[in-house]
Amino acid sequence: MPQYAEIFERNRQWVADRTASNPDFPASLAADQQPDYLYIGCSDSRVTAEELMGVDPGEVFVHRNIANLVNNIDLNAMSVIEYAVRHLGVKHIVVCGHYGCGGVKAAMQPQDLGILNPWLRNIRDVYRLHHTELDAMADPALRYDRLVELNVQEQCINVVKTAVVQQAYLQGGFPTVHGWVFDLKTGLLKDLNLDFVHILHDIQEIYNLGDQPGWHPTGAAPTAG
Numbered sequence: 001m002p003q004y005a006e007i008f009e010r011n012r013q014w015v016a017d018r019t020a021s022n023p024d025f026p027a028s029l030a031a032d033q034q035p036d037y038l039y040i041g042c043s044d045s046r047v048t049a050e051e052l053m054g055v056d057p058g059e060v061f062v063h064r065n066i067a068n069l070v071n072n073i074d075l076n077a078m079s080v081i082e083y084a085v086r087h088l089g090v091k092h093i094v095v096c097g098h099y100g101c102g103g104v105k106a107a108m109q110p111q112d113l114g115i116l117n118p119w120l121r122n123i124r125d126v127y128r129l130h131h132t133e134l135d136a137m138a139d140p141a142l143r144y145d146r147l148v149e150l151n152v153q154e155q156c157i158n159v160v161k162t163a164v165v166q167q168a169y170l171q172g173g174f175p176t177v178h179g180w181v182f183d184l185k186t187g188l189l190k191d192l193n194l195d196f197v198h199i200l201h202d203i204q205e206i207y208n209l210g211d212q213p214g215w216h217p218t219g220a221a222p223t224a225g
């Protein structure tokens with residue numbers, strides 16, 4: 001791990017390296033951003049959004065918090081989604097979880113964690129929604145991995161529940177929403193290929209804010225009713 005002063009030396013070296021391969025690099029940094037992706041991921045230091053996606057500065061708008069949660073009274077997350085969709089016009093919104101997530105693990109343990117309690121309760125609620133499937137899994141490690149995936153799924157649904165996402169999708173056909181999991185053991189991304197049409201089938205009407213029937217910000221064509 002670098003010492004504090006070394007960070008600034010590394011920063012200067014980074015600019016020099018980037019400029020050597022692209023003389024326009026400083027100017028391109030200062031230009032307006034037009035990212036196609038909003039990435040919502042975990043704050044975990046091992047899950048680095050840009051690096052694991054292999055993208056350059058300007059290509060992804062990033063929001064990270066403990067256990068990649070999308071809570072509808074989190075002004076931070078809601079502002080990020082609003083800005084990304086309405087002002088940046090992102091084409092894709094990704095919720096990326098990761099196996100071995102400390103936040104998910106903590107939520108699986110019945111103990112008082114102070115100010116983390118209300119935050120982690122979002123994950124406990126995911127467990128409650130899916131307890132039949134999870135409780136049927138005998139292997140705790142598999143149950144842990146599955147809760148990571150189901151948490152991503154529920155946070156994707158929380159993204160889809162927002163008015164700005166529904167309305168933008170109805171007007172322009174994007175953004176589409178994707179659930180990914182990063183595997184710390186391999187460094188590989190896994191696309192959960194969530195079937196939103198099926199997942200939303202029974203709950204779509206409850207959360208419809210688009211003022212029109214049929215929103216599926218999922219890559220699938222909107223359907224009536």
Ligand SMILES: [Zn+2]
Binds near residue numbers: 044068098100103
């Ligand atoms: Zn995590």
